Amino acid sequence: MTPIIRAEALQHTYSAGTPFEKVAIDQINLDIEPGQLVGIIGHTGSGKSTFIQHLNGLLKPTSGTVYFDGEDIHRSKEATRDVRFSVGLVFQYPEYQLFEETVYKDIAFGPKNMKLSEKEVDERVKEAAHFVGLSDDLMECSPLELSGGQKRRIAIAGVIAMRPKVLILDEPTAGLDPAGCRDILQNILDYKRETESTVLLVTHSMDDAARLADRLIVFHSGHIAFDGTPPEVFSHTLELLEIGLDVPQAARIAEALRERGVKLPESIYTADQLRDAVLDAWKGAGAC
Amino acid sequence: MLKDITLGQFFPGDSITHRLDARCKLIIVVLYIAALFTANGYISYALVIAVTALMIAVSHIPLKSLVRGLKPVMVIIIITAILNLFFTTGTPLVKLGPLTLTKEGVVRAVFMVLRITLLIMGTFLLTYTTSPMALTDGMEQLFNPLKKIKVPVHEMSMMMSMALRFIPTLIEETDKIMSAQKARGADFETGNIFQRAKALLPLLVPLFVSAFRRADELATAMESRCYHGGEGRTRMKQLVWAARDTIALLLFVVFLAAVIALRHFGL
Numbered sequence: 001m002t003p004i005i006r007a008e009a010l011q012h013t014y015s016a017g018t019p020f021e022k023v024a025i026d027q028i029n030l031d032i033e034p035g036q037l038v039g040i041i042g043h044t045g046s047g048k049s050t051f052i053q054h055l056n057g058l059l060k061p062t063s064g065t066v067y068f069d070g071e072d073i074h075r076s077k078e079a080t081r082d083v084r085f086s087v088g089l090v091f092q093y094p095e096y097q098l099f100e101e102t103v104y105k106d107i108a109f110g111p112k113n114m115k116l117s118e119k120e121v122d123e124r125v126k127e128a129a130h131f132v133g134l135s136d137d138l139m140e141c142s143p144l145e146l147s148g149g150q151k152r153r154i155a156i157a158g159v160i161a162m163r164p165k166v167l168i169l170d171e172p173t174a175g176l177d178p179a180g181c182r183d184i185l186q187n188i189l190d191y192k193r194e195t196e197s198t199v200l201l202v203t204h205s206m207d208d209a210a211r212l213a214d215r216l217i218v219f220h221s222g223h224i225a226f227d228g229t230p231p232e233v234f235s236h237t238l239e240l241l242e243i244g245l246d247v248p249q250a251a252r253i254a255e256a257l258r259e260r261g262v263k264l265p266e267s268i269y270t271a272d273q274l275r276d277a278v279l280d281a282w283k284g285a286g287a288c
Numbered sequence: 289m290l291k292d293i294t295l296g297q298f299f300p301g302d303s304i305t306h307r308l309d310a311r312c313k314l315i316i317v318v319l320y321i322a323a324l325f326t327a328n329g330y331i332s333y334a335l336v337i338a339v340t341a342l343m344i345a346v347s348h349i350p351l352k353s354l355v356r357g358l359k360p361v362m363v364i365i366i367i368t369a370i371l372n373l374f375f376t377t378g379t380p381l382v383k384l385g386p387l388t389l390t391k392e393g394v395v396r397a398v399f400m401v402l403r404i405t406l407l408i409m410g411t412f413l414l415t416y417t418t419s420p421m422a423l424t425d426g427m428e429q430l431f432n433p434l435k436k437i438k439v440p441v442h443e444m445s446m447m448m449s450m451a452l453r454f455i456p457t458l459i460e461e462t463d464k465i466m467s468a469q470k471a472r473g474a475d476f477e478t479g480n481i482f483q484r485a486k487a488l489l490p491l492l493v494p495l496f497v498s499a500f501r502r503a504d505e506l507a508t509a510m511e512s513r514c515y516h517g518g519e520g521r522t523r524m525k526q527l528v529w530a531a532r533d534t535i536a537l538l539l540f541v542v543f544l545a546a547v548i549a550l551r552h553f554g555l
């Protein structure tokens with residue numbers, strides 16, 4: 001299977017040639033297979049946002065190449081513009097980009113730029129609104145009057161409405177209350193399942209990453225520190241903690257138990273796994 | 289692209305120029321501009337260029353950054369050059385159709401281009417080496433006497449420092465919103481002037497909304513810290529006039545005097 005997105009020796013320098021020069025990402029090599037949900041984690045300033053803006057051509061790499069479906073996305077101006085519709089990017093705090101008079105028009109902005117027919121646009125707006133759980137009676141409201149959580153949904157719907165093959169979300173739950181977080185993540189999961197698209201989720205929450213992702217990529221100061229399935233990545237509990245990252249609570253408890261001499265298997269990172277492992281260890285101990 | 293706007297940007301550093309008092313630098317810039325506009329001969333221009341080169345050298349600002357600052361006014365410089373080249377009467381050098389290139393024209397054009405370039409470089413050197421905070425503080429103190437005739441000096445300098453403070457923020461925000469709209473297929477680069485103006489709407493609306501939100505938040509933040517104008521307000525960072533400031537100022541007074549003298553002798 002050809003990877004849907006491939007990054008080759010990607011490097012990006014901001015403000016090159018000034019005293020503010022900053023290498024934000026360096027030597028990123030990555031293949032992303034279609035249909036996966038990839039979690040991207042790393043602390044603030046590690047280069048996650050810079051990296052994902054390369055995938056839809058918003059940032060041009062200082063050196064290196066990005067391929068979408070096997071083709072260089074910067075091979076022509078048209079290609080770069082087209083790839084924006086195939087790789088949908090939801091920015092961090094996307095609610096600040098809303099500008100239309102009504103919710104409907106704002107969601108329709110992307111599809112309209114794709115030059116779709118009126119009917120097609122309408123269909124996609126309704127579908128996208130449904131995916132993020134926006135009710136019909138909101139469609140004629142001004143987006144500026146709605147709550148933060150609703151605005152965020154509108155902004156996500158605005159990208160989903162383009163039916164991108166790859167959906168990238170930059171910290172979509174930042175600044176939301178727990179219920180709002182859960183809802184949005186559930187919306188994203190439903191969307192992925194129903195459309196079978198590829199999703200890249202940038203997140204701060206290790207618990208979300210552990211629970212949702214098929215694959216985890218850990219960024220650390222512009223490089224990829226770890227890349228693998230959640231069990232693989234979270235088996236490096238100590239290294240993760242060392243580079244200043246959190247690990248899921250279950251993994252931390254497991255590590256603490258191991259330190260106290262409880263024999264637990266490697267790579268425990270969800271509450272369910274921890275419960276089973278602790279029960280097993282308990283039974284084992286009881287048998288002696 | 290937007291990042292290339294270096295207007296009013298501060299390059300932190302520790303050179304002599306950086307350490308000079310903001311008031312001193314402001315007066316020096318005035319003296320420098322006066323000298324620049326007084327110079328009208330080869331020798332006086334050579335002197336001004338030499339002083340500018342010295343200023344650049346001691347401030348450790350890369351020449352590249354200064355040249356980049358010229359980019360926005362390139363058009364003005366080129367138009368000035370062309371106008372002076374062809375519309376100065378004097379000894380004809382070459383005839384290009386209806387246009388005549390004169391010897392005086394060439395000299396005038398070179399002088400004018402030099403004048404604009406040096407003017408911009410000199411003032412940019414000030415903003416590059418002085419933090420916006422120090423700059424506005426310096427201005428406020430220099431204009432302080434005007435308070436007597438009810439000029440709102442403090443308010444004006446406060447407004448200026450806020451504007452300077454928020455320029456980078458607004459540029460960053462513009463970049464961010466632009467990227468977000470581009471991600472939805474917005475096209476800011478093609479089309480005729482009307483299409484382009486219309487394409488700006490998705491950028492301008494969020495930008496204004498956020499600017500007003502920021503203004504509101506800032507006002508609240510200031511009021512909740514009991515800001516009530518300049519009356520009796522003290523500063524965390526006091527400007528200090530040191531011996532080096534007096535020396536620098538004297539040097540520039542001498543420089544201006546020299547240029548005036550040169551002009552007097554027609555050099």
Ligand SMILES: Nc1ncnc2c1ncn2[C@@H]1O[C@H](COP(=O)(O)OP(=O)(O)O)[C@@H](O)[C@H]1O
Pocket residue numbers: 014015022023024042043044045046047048049050051
């Ligand atoms: N527009 C920009 N100009 C200059 N530097 C930037 C810009 N955007 C990000 N950076 C720098 O690049 C690094 C990576 O930032 P970013 O990609 O935003 O990280 P993350 O999303 O992981 O927090 C940071 O050090 C940041 O300061």
Ligand SMILES: [Mg+2]
Pocket residue numbers: 045048049050092170
């Ligand atoms: Mg980020």
